[in-house]
Amino acid sequence: MSHVFSLRVYYEDTDLAGIVYYANYLKFIERARTEWVRELGIDQARLKAQEGIVFAVRRVEADYLAPARFDDRLEVRTETESVGGARLVLRQEVLRDGERLFAAVVTLVALSAAGQVARLPAGLRRQLR
Known part of the structure; x- marks a missing residue:
């Protein structure tokens, strides 16, 4: 199951060529x-x-496949790849009308207030799966 988030590309999102700035x-x-x-x-x-x-x-692996442009309607799909004791790995992709423009594997870690790696509570791990 994937989560879908919709957005529109604004002028502020683009570079001088009118395409979405990579960052x-x-x-x-x-x-x-x-x-x-x-x-x-x-x-x-x-x-x-x-x-x-x-x-x-903690880590992002990103592939830029095709440019998005000013005023495009985009969808970001997010899927859980794995949930560990303190780590969460997600697959995310940005699409325009079904065309895959960007793909990423994102690794997140849970941190304590002191900045140390922290174990995720069991209930939270279940929610994230």
């Missing part, structure tokens, strides 16, 4: 992850306040 794809997939977690019923502010846990990106 903005990372922003798009970040927004999609935030909405995916929210739709799962996970309140990240509460997780931080009560459990002392935040998520941090």
